[in-house]
Amino acid sequence: MYPARPTSTWWRDAVIYEIYVRSFADADGDGLGDLAGIRSRLPALADLGVDAVWLTPFYPSPLADGGYDVADYQDVDPRLGTLADVDALLATAHDLGLRVLIDVVPNHTSVEHAWFRAAAAGGPGAPERERYLFRPGRGPGGDEPPNDWRSVFGGPAWTRLTEVDGSPGPWYLHLFDSSQPDLDWTREEVRAAFDDVLGFWLDRGVDGFRIDVAHGLAKDPALPDIGGRFARGAVAEEGHPHWDQDEVHDVYRRWRRVIDRYDGDRVFVAEAYLGSARRLARYLRPDELHTAFNFDLLLAPWDAEAFRAAVDDSIEHLAAVGATPTWVLSNHDMVRHLTRYGGGEIGTRRARAAALLLLALPGAAYLYQGEELGLPEVTGLPDDARQDPTFRRTKGREPGRDGCRVPIPWEGDVASYGFGPGAASWLPQPGEWAELSRAAQADDPTSMLWLYLEALRRRRDLLGGDEFAWLDAPPGVLAFARGDGFSCVVNLADDPVAWSPPSNTPTLALSSDPVDPAGPLAGATAVWWRS
Ligand code: NOJ
Numbered sequence: 001m002y003p004a005r006p007t008s009t010w011w012r013d014a015v016i017y018e019i020y021v022r023s024f025a026d027a028d029g030d031g032l033g034d035l036a037g038i039r040s041r042l043p044a045l046a047d048l049g050v051d052a053v054w055l056t057p058f059y060p061s062p063l064a065d066g067g068y069d070v071a072d073y074q075d076v077d078p079r080l081g082t083l084a085d086v087d088a089l090l091a092t093a094h095d096l097g098l099r100v101l102i103d104v105v106p107n108h109t110s111v112e113h114a115w116f117r118a119a120a121a122g123g124p125g126a127p128e129r130e131r132y133l134f135r136p137g138r139g140p141g142g143d144e145p146p147n148d149w150r151s152v153f154g155g156p157a158w159t160r161l162t163e164v165d166g167s168p169g170p171w172y173l174h175l176f177d178s179s180q181p182d183l184d185w186t187r188e189e190v191r192a193a194f195d196d197v198l199g200f201w202l203d204r205g206v207d208g209f210r211i212d213v214a215h216g217l218a219k220d221p222a223l224p225d226i227g228g229r230f231a232r233g234a235v236a237e238e239g240h241p242h243w244d245q246d247e248v249h250d251v252y253r254r255w256r257r258v259i260d261r262y263d264g265d266r267v268f269v270a271e272a273y274l275g276s277a278r279r280l281a282r283y284l285r286p287d288e289l290h291t292a293f294n295f296d297l298l299l300a301p302w303d304a305e306a307f308r309a310a311v312d313d314s315i316e317h318l319a320a321v322g323a324t325p326t327w328v329l330s331n332h333d334m335v336r337h338l339t340r341y342g343g344g345e346i347g348t349r350r351a352r353a354a355a356l357l358l359l360a361l362p363g364a365a366y367l368y369q370g371e372e373l374g375l376p377e378v379t380g381l382p383d384d385a386r387q388d389p390t391f392r393r394t395k396g397r398e399p400g401r402d403g404c405r406v407p408i409p410w411e412g413d414v415a416s417y418g419f420g421p422g423a424a425s426w427l428p429q430p431g432e433w434a435e436l437s438r439a440a441q442a443d444d445p446t447s448m449l450w451l452y453l454e455a456l457r458r459r460r461d462l463l464g465g466d467e468f469a470w471l472d473a474p475p476g477v478l479a480f481a482r483g484d485g486f487s488c489v490v491n492l493a494d495d496p497v498a499w500s501p502p503s504n505t506p507t508l509a510l511s512s513d514p515v516d517p518a519g520p521l522a523g524a525t526a527v528w529w530r531s
Helices: 035-048 083-095 114-121 129-132 187-206 248-260 278-284 304-318 344-360 389-392 432-438 449-464
Strands: 015-019 052-055 099-104 158-162 168-173 208-211 269-270 327-328 364-368 477-481 486-491 507-511 525-531
Touching: 015 035, 035 052, 035 083, 035 449, 052 525, 083 099, 083 187, 099 187, 129 304, 187 248, 248 269, 278 304, 304 477, 344 449, 344 486, 344 525, 449 507, 449 525
Parallel strands: 015 052, 015 364, 052 099, 099 208, 208 269, 327 364
Antiparallel strands: 158 168, 477 486, 486 525, 507 525
C-alpha cells in the first residue's frame, strides 16, 4: 500500500484534455483549426467533464513542424487568431470552470524567429550567433558537421548556414528539423528572455505550461561524438550528451521561481522522454516542476506485467520526491492507442478497457483529442497530403505523425464533419468518420464517448484520495484498490478469467463492456467496483 497524500492542488488529480490546435475546430473555414473554433467548442469539453485543456502551439510559425517551430513566442499566428482571441478563449474557459495550459517551446526556435534571422544575417562572428549553437565544420573546408549527432526526425542534427554573400558558413545544431535551430541555454540572455515569455502568458491568465522537449535544453559543452553509444531517438539514456544533462535543472528551478510569483495554482508539465521514472523524478523535486508526463504506460505493450511495471515504477519514484504521476495513452506524436492495441474490434475493446484503467490510477490523466471518440490512427493518408517533417527527412521510410493529427469529427454525414463550416480540412478525414462524430455517439450508451462521459462523471466521487494498492489477480489481470471503497480490475488477456468482485467493493459501478457480475470477466475488459 502506498501512503495517502493530501490532494491540495487541482492538478494532482486533474483530467487534462490535449487540443491539437490545428485539428480541433475551424471557425473561419480555411481548413485549419483556430482559436475561435476552440472557444466555440469548449462547452463540449466542459460537458465531457475534463478539468483543463492543454493547447499545442498557436504562435506565429512557418509550420515546418506543426507550430513547434516558433517565430514569435509572444504573439498568435494570424491563421489561428489574435491575442484578443486568446484572451476571449481564456475568459470562456474560466467561465466554464476549465483551466488552460499552453505549450512553451524552449529548446529551439524557428529559423523565422527574429533572433535566428539576425544570427544568419549578422555575418561571421556576429554576437547574435551566440544565442544558438553555431560551430565550425570538420574536415577540409569545414564541409563535415561538427559532430555525429542525429536529428530526432532523421538525418544529421547539423545544417550548414549559407552566409549572405553566398559563401558556406558555420553549422548550427538542430535536434529536430533543420528549420528548428537549438538555442544555447548557457546564455543568460536566452534564460532571461524565456522568463519574460512565461510572464507574458501568466499575466494574460494561462494556468500553466507544457514544456516541449524539457530534457533537451542543456548539451554537453564538449559536443562529443555519440558513436554507437546510444540509440537514436528522443528517449534519454544516462550519460547522453544532449538529453537529460544536469544543467537543465537550473532552468527549471528558475522557472519555478517565476511561476511561484503568480497566484492561482499554476502548473508546469514537462515533456521529457527519459529512460526511467527515477530520472524523471529529478525534474519534480520540490523546487522544480510540478508534474511531468509519464510515458512508460504509453510506451508499454498491451501486457499486464508491462503495465504493472510502468505503474509501479512511476508511483514509487515520484512519491519519493512528493510528486504525483500523470498518465497518458496518446498524444499528437504517437500512433493512436486504439490502433497500437491492435485496431478494429480488439483495438476498440482494449482502448475502452485502457480508458477505465487510465482514469482509475492515482494522479492526473491526459486525454488526447479524439480518443474519447474512439478515433483510430489514419493510416492511408496520401503522400502528398503528409506534412510531418519526419516523412520528408526519412525519405518516406517513416510515415510520421500526421495519422493522429487528422481534424476530428463533430457532427454530420459529410466531411469536414463539423470541424469547420465547409468540407475543408488540412489533412483529409476518412469517409467512415461520420459514425465516430461526437453527435453520432452522444445518445448511444455503447459508444466510446459515453464510456468517457460516465467515467469522468463518476471518477472524482468514486476514487477518493491518492491511496493505491494492488490486489491479487491471476496472470493477465490487473486489479487495484483505491482506498476502501473502490477497485478497478482489468483483464488484459484475450480469454475470459474467473473473477469475483472484491468483498469490500461488491457493486459494479462501470465497465468497459457489459459484464455479468457473477460470471467470468471477458478478455480485454475493465470494471470499476465500489462498495
Ligand atoms: C515534441 C512535440 O510534441 C513534437 O510535436 C515536436 O515535433 C517536438 N517536440 C519538437 O518540438
